[in-house]
Amino acid sequence: MRGHFITLEGGEGAGKTTLIQALAEKLRARGIDVVVTREPGGTPGAELLREILLTGSTDRWSSMTEALLMYAARVDHVERLIAPALQRGAWVLSDRFADSTTAYQGAAGGVPIERIKLLHQAALGNFKPDLTLILDINPQVGIQRTIARGEDATRFERFDPGFHGRLRQAFLDIAEDDPERCLVIDGSETAETVFRHAVAAIDGHLGARLL
Numbered sequence: 001m002r003g004h005f006i007t008l009e010g011g012e013g014a015g016k017t018t019l020i021q022a023l024a025e026k027l028r029a030r031g032i033d034v035v036v037t038r039e040p041g042g043t044p045g046a047e048l049l050r051e052i053l054l055t056g057s058t059d060r061w062s063s064m065t066e067a068l069l070m071y072a073a074r075v076d077h078v079e080r081l082i083a084p085a086l087q088r089g090a091w092v093l094s095d096r097f098a099d100s101t102t103a104y105q106g107a108a109g110g111v112p113i114e115r116i117k118l119l120h121q122a123a124l125g126n127f128k129p130d131l132t133l134i135l136d137i138n139p140q141v142g143i144q145r146t147i148a149r150g151e152d153a154t155r156f157e158r159f160d161p162g163f164h165g166r167l168r169q170a171f172l173d174i175a176e177d178d179p180e181r182c183l184v185i186d187g188s189e190t191a192e193t194v195f196r197h198a199v200a201a202i203d204g205h206l207g208a209r210l211l
C-alpha cells in the first residue's frame with residue numbers, strides 16, 4: 001500500500017503553511033497517518049542546506065547553483081523521509097517541492113526549464129507528487145502578509161518585484177502544463193474558503209471522501 005504525496009506551492013505569504021496545518025488536522029481526524037514537511041528542508045541534512053539557502057545576500061549564488069543545492073536537499077528529503085513514509089502508507093504533505101525550483105530558479109531566476117527538467121530526471125527520475133495545490137495571490141498582498149507577521153525577510157523575499165511577478169506567472173504556467181496533477185486555488189480568499197477548495201480537490205483527485 002502506498003500513501004499519497006500532496007504538495008503546496010505558490011509565492012510568499014500565499015497561505016501554504018496555514019493550509020497545510022488545517023489539512024493535516026482534517027486527515028488525522030480521519031485516522032490517516034500524516035507527515036507534514038517542507039522544502040528546502042524536512043530532514044536534518046536538508047535543513048542545514050535550508051539555513052544557508054535562505055540567508056545572506058541575494059547574489060550569494062547564481063540561480064543554477066541554487067537549483068543544484070535545492071536538488072541536493074530534495075534528494076535527501078525524498079530518500080530519507082518522503083519515500084519511506086509513502087511506502088508505509090502515510091500521506092505526505094509538503095510545503096513546496098520541485099515546482100518551486102522550476103518557478104524560482106527557472107522562470108524567475110533564468111535557468112532554462114529544460115535544464116531543470118534534466119536535473120529532476122537525473123536526481124529523482126519520474127518521482128512526482130500525486131496532487132499539487134497552487135495558491136495564487138498578488139505578490140504584493142502575499143509579501144504584505146509576511147511583513148505583518150513581523151519576521152525578517154529571507155533572501156528570496158528580498159528579490160525585486162519583477163522577480164515575484166514572474167514567479168506568479170510561472171506557477172500558473174506549471175498548472176496549465178499539468179492539469180492532471182495541479183489545481184490552482186485563489187489564495188486571496190479567506191483561510192476557510194481556501195481550505196474548503198483544497199479538501200474538495202483532494203476528494204476529487206484522490207477519491208478521499210474527506211467532505
Ligand code: Z5A
Pocket residue numbers: 010011012013014015016017018019038039040054070096097098099100101102104105145146149154156157187188189190191192194
Ligand atoms: N525556494 C526556492 O527558491 N526553490 C525551491 O526549490 C524551493 C524553495 C523548494 C522558502 O521560504 C523559500 O525557498 C521560498 C522559495 C525558496 N521563498 N521565500 N521566501 P519559506 O518556506 O520560509 O517561505 P514561503 O514558502 O514563502 O512561506 P511563507 O512566507 O511562510 O508563506 P506561506 O506559508 O505561503 O503563508 P502562511 O505562513 O500560511 O501565511 C502568511 C501569513 O498570512 C500568516 O500570518 C497567516 O496567518 C496569513 N494568512 C494565511 N492565509 C491567509 C488568508 N487566506 N487570508 C488572510 N491571511 C492569511
